[in-house]
Amino acid sequence: MKMAAVEKRRQVVAPAASFADSSRPAVSRAAATAESEEDFLRQVGVTEMLRAALLKVLEARPEEPIAFLAHYFENMGLRSPANGGAGEPPGQLLLQQQRLGRALWHLRLAHHSQRTAFNNNVSVAYECLSASGRKKKPGLDGRTYSELLKRICRDGEAPEEVVAPLLHKIQCRDHEAVPLDVFRAGMLTCFVLLEFVARAGALYQLLEDPALAVADRRVGQAVLDTLEGALQASDAAAVPARFLEAGSRLGPDSLALAMDRALVARRPSSPMTREEFLEKAAALFIAKVKPVA
Amino acid sequence: MSRVSVPCHVKGTVALQVGDVRTSQGRPGVLVIDVTFPSVAPFELQEIMFKNYYTAFLSIRVRQHTSTHTPAKWVTCLRDYCLMPDPHSEEGAQEYVSLFKHQMLCDMARVLELRLILRQPSPLWLSFTVEELQIYQQGPKSPSMTFPKWLSHPVSCEQPAPLIEGLPDPSRVSSEVQQMWALTEMIRASHTSTRIGRFDVDGCYDLNLLSYT
Numbered sequence: 001m002k003m004a005a006v007e008k009r010r011q012v013v014a015p016a017a018s019f020a021d022s023s024r025p026a027v028s029r030a031a032a033t034a035e036s037e038e039d040f041l042r043q044v045g046v047t048e049m050l051r052a053a054l055l056k057v058l059e060a061r062p063e064e065p066i067a068f069l070a071h072y073f074e075n076m077g078l079r080s081p082a083n084g085g086a087g088e089p090p091g092q093l094l095l096q097q098q099r100l101g102r103a104l105w106h107l108r109l110a111h112h113s114q115r116t117a118f119n120n121n122v123s124v125a126y127e128c129l130s131a132s133g134r135k136k137k138p139g140l141d142g143r144t145y146s147e148l149l150k151r152i153c154r155d156g157e158a159p160e161e162v163v164a165p166l167l168h169k170i171q172c173r174d175h176e177a178v179p180l181d182v183f184r185a186g187m188l189t190c191f192v193l194l195e196f197v198a199r200a201g202a203l204y205q206l207l208e209d210p211a212l213a214v215a216d217r218r219v220g221q222a223v224l225d226t227l228e229g230a231l232q233a234s235d236a237a238a239v240p241a242r243f244l245e246a247g248s249r250l251g252p253d254s255l256a257l258a259m260d261r262a263l264v265a266r267r268p269s270s271p272m273t274r275e276e277f278l279e280k281a282a283a284l285f286i287a288k289v290k291p292v293a
Numbered sequence: 294m295s296r297v298s299v300p301c302h303v304k305g306t307v308a309l310q311v312g313d314v315r316t317s318q319g320r321p322g323v324l325v326i327d328v329t330f331p332s333v334a335p336f337e338l339q340e341i342m343f344k345n346y347y348t349a350f351l352s353i354r355v356r357q358h359t360s361t362h363t364p365a366k367w368v369t370c371l372r373d374y375c376l377m378p379d380p381h382s383e384e385g386a387q388e389y390v391s392l393f394k395h396q397m398l399c400d401m402a403r404v405l406e407l408r409l410i411l412r413q414p415s416p417l418w419l420s421f422t423v424e425e426l427q428i429y430q431q432g433p434k435s436p437s438m439t440f441p442k443w444l445s446h447p448v449s450c451e452q453p454a455p456l457i458e459g460l461p462d463p464s465r466v467s468s469e470v471q472q473m474w475a476l477t478e479m480i481r482a483s484h485t486s487t488r489i490g491r492f493d494v495d496g497c498y499d500l501n502l503l504s505y506t
Contacts, residue, residue: 199476256463
C-alpha cells in the first residue's frame with residue numbers, strides 16, 4: 001500500500017502535490033534508494049528549473065543574487081501556464097502590463113556589452129511578448145514594441161526631450177509586425193542611448209562649476225563640438241584610420257586645447273543647463289542611428 | 294622609400310697600364326668599367342650597390358643628358374672613395390657597398406652612362422673588381438605616404454596645456470567623451486538588414502505600388 005503511494009508520488013508531475021506528500025513518513029526509505037530522490041527532482045522538473053536559474057545567475061552576475069533569484073522565480077510563476085489558467089482571467093490591459101514587465105526583466109538581465117547573453121535575452125523577451133498574442137497572429141505588433149521602448153527610456157531616467165527624437169526614429173507604427181531583427185536593434189539602441197546619456201550626465205558634472213552648479217556654455221559647446229568633429233570628420237575614412245583619428249582628436253591634450261580656446265575667446269559667459277547639454281549630446285548620438293526602414 | 298632596379302649593361306673591365314698588358318710583368322693598378330643603360334631613358338640615380346672584390350679606391354664619372362643640342366659631358370661624381378682602409382690588408386675587401394645620391398659630388402639627374410674607375414695600389418692581390426653591380430632609381434611614391442594632419446603633426450607631449458584656473462580636468466573629460474564616442478560608433482556599426490516592409494514615403498503611398506486585387 002505504502003509502496004504504491006511512493007510509486008504514485010514519483011509519477012506526479014505537479015509540484016504542489018509533491019509538497020503535500022512530503023510530510024508523510026517515508027517508511028520504505030530503504031526500498032526507495034537515494035536514486036529515487038534524484039529521479040523525483042528530475043521528473044517534476046526541479047532539476048531543469050534550478051539549472052536554468054543558475055545559468056541565469058552566472059550569465060547576469062547580479063550584485064544581489066537572492067533578490068535576483070526571487071525575481072526570477074516570480075517571473076517563472078507568471079509565465080507558467082498553470083498559474084495563468086487557474087486564476088481569474090486578468091484584464092487584457094493587466095496582462096499586457098505583465099508581459100511588458102516580464103520582457104523588460106529579461107532585457108535587463110545582461111548588459112548590452114555581453115552581446116551573446118543580451119541577444120539571448122532579447123529573443124526571450126520577444127517570445128514573451130509575441131507568444132501572448134492571439135493564436136492567429138504570432139509576432140509582435142508595433143504598438144507593443146513602441147510601448148516597450150517608452151518604458152525602457154522612462155525607467156532609464158533619461159529626460160523625455162532627450163530620448164524623444166530616438167523614439168521617433170526607431171518606433172514602428174501600431175499596426176506593423178516587428179521582426180526580431182528590428183526588435184533587437186531597437187532594444188540595443190535604446191539601452192546604448194541610455195548609457196550614452198548617463199555618460200553625458202557624468203561629463204556634465206565634470207564640466208560643472210562647483211560654485212555655480214552649472215556649466216559654462218562655451219566649454220560645454222567646445223567639448224560637444226570636439227566630439228561631433230571626431231564623429232563626423234572621418235565618415236569616409238576606413239575603420240582603423242577613423243579610430244586612430246578619433247583617438248587623437250579626443251585625447252586630453254586636444255580637449256584641453258579646445259576648452260582653453262573656448263574660454264579665451266571673447267564671448268560672454270552664459271550658463272548651459274544640464275538638460276540642454278544632454279539634449280545636444282544625445283542629438284549627436286541619434287544622428288548616427290539608422291532609422292527603421 | 295621605395296627604389297626600382299634599373300636594367301643596365303655592364304661592359305667588360307678595361308685595365309689601364311703602361312706598356313703591353315700581355316708582356317709586362319707588373320699587374321695593372323687601375324680598372325675601368327663602363328655601365329650603359331640601353332633600354333632606359335635618362336633617369337635620376339638613387340643608389341649604386343655592389344660587392345667589392347679587392348678594390349681599394351673607387352671613382353665614378355657620370356655622363357648626363359643636358360639638352361638635345363649640346364653633347365653630354367662626363368662629370369666626376371665620386372672621387373677616390375675608400376673601400377679598403379688599408380689596401381694591403383683584407384679589411385673591406387669583400388664587403389657589400391651602397392652609395393647613395395647624396396654621397397655624390399654632383400646632381401645625379403638624367404643619367405645616361407656611368408664609368409667606374411677602380412684602383413688598387415697594392416701588388417699583393419692578383420686581381421680586383423666589383424661584382425653584382427646594381428643601379429637603382431627612385432620608385433613611385435607609395436600612396437600611403439600622404440599622412441593625415443593629425444598623424445604627421447601630433448600634439449607634442451611636452452607642451453603643457455595652459456590651464457586656465459577652473460578648467461575641468463582634461464583627462465577625465467577626455468575619458469568620458471571617448472566613452473561616448475565608442476557607444477556612438479558601436480551603434481553606427483550595428484545595423485540590421487531586415488526591413489519592416491514599408492512602402493510609403495512620409496506617410497504617402499505611391500499609387501503604382503498599390504495593388505487592386
